[in-house]
Amino acid sequence: MAPTDSPPPVLTRPTLLARRNVAQSELFAIESLDLRFANGAERTFERLKGKGRGAVMLVAMPDPDHVLLIREYAAGFDEYTLTLPKGLVDPGEDIITAANRELMEECGYGANRIEPLVELSLAPNYMNHRIQVMLASDLYEKRLEGDEPEPLIVETYAIDDISGLLARDDFHEGRAIAALFIAREKLRSEQTSGSWW
């Protein structure tokens, strides 16, 4: 089986026959789509509607070898889990300002250097949520009040020991794991060229 190196095939997206709002809560809105695919097959799909606000996740490094993780209550699991700081972009806010604000609210630090790392989707079959992952460094102490019900616990881990994190049972969020690997790749490649630290 040969590796694929040809350009992606041109695919015809299905035709939207009908769209209905089927359920709504404070936080979530669900719509159903009646779709006709190029081959004539018809299906009804449901998806969560986004609010159109961006989201941001931070790989924040207090020094060249470590990253900040937060321990917070995750209502979906009814457990405290370990993950990267993240949050929604406020209306009118740019992504860098949002990233710095979340870092101040959740970790008690600001960053003099923030740069985009990657944009990740959550479950593209069922929602259009995307999150912009930012690499933050040159940190300084500064705390802003957030809307958290209780202070988050901030912990510091070696970015080279992702395997150690994965061996824990409280660190499992796919996007956070992807973000750490991508940050580590970037740091390693830039260490070689000497351009990061």
Add this chain to the structure above:
Amino acid sequence: MAPTDSPPPVLTRPTLLARRNVAQSELFAIESLDLRFANGAERTFERLKGKGRGAVMLVAMPDPDHVLLIREYAAGFDEYTLTLPKGLVDPGEDIITAANRELMEECGYGANRIEPLVELSLAPNYMNHRIQVMLASDLYEKRLEGDEPEPLIVETYAIDDISGLLARDDFHEGRAIAALFIAREKLRSEQTSGSWW
């Protein structure tokens, strides 16, 4: 700032004051939770309720250097995106059987060797969804009919070139990216010890 190597703090989970079903569609169910945190703060959180069925995602390798990706219509984005084969575990099905069935349905291959790699969560603050990622190898051609509206396009990529995949604009699902990095780590560490291929 020293790295954290102490055991995780013992945290008291919030008390559930009330739980209500607030919205329901064919696919999704939403509930709200009134919670009182240990410090007395009260909040209402919403979360998606899972159906309690497991899910499985596959890193399937036709040879020691390549991995199979599928190109499918993602309704959340109204776009064709590139991701790993995955699906729900059927009632009564074990995880290995489910993984092999999904591989046959989505890629036209079965696997003589399937082993667990990692369990990933999606968005633990808002849902309890988890997916078991499996590493599949020693593939053979076998196709099962699935419920896809149109055949998925199967493409083969070098597992060493995750950076090349990330540079594309159609490969962005956090869980799939995490799964590829974790598979690559495992393969590299086992190449060293000679235990995988």
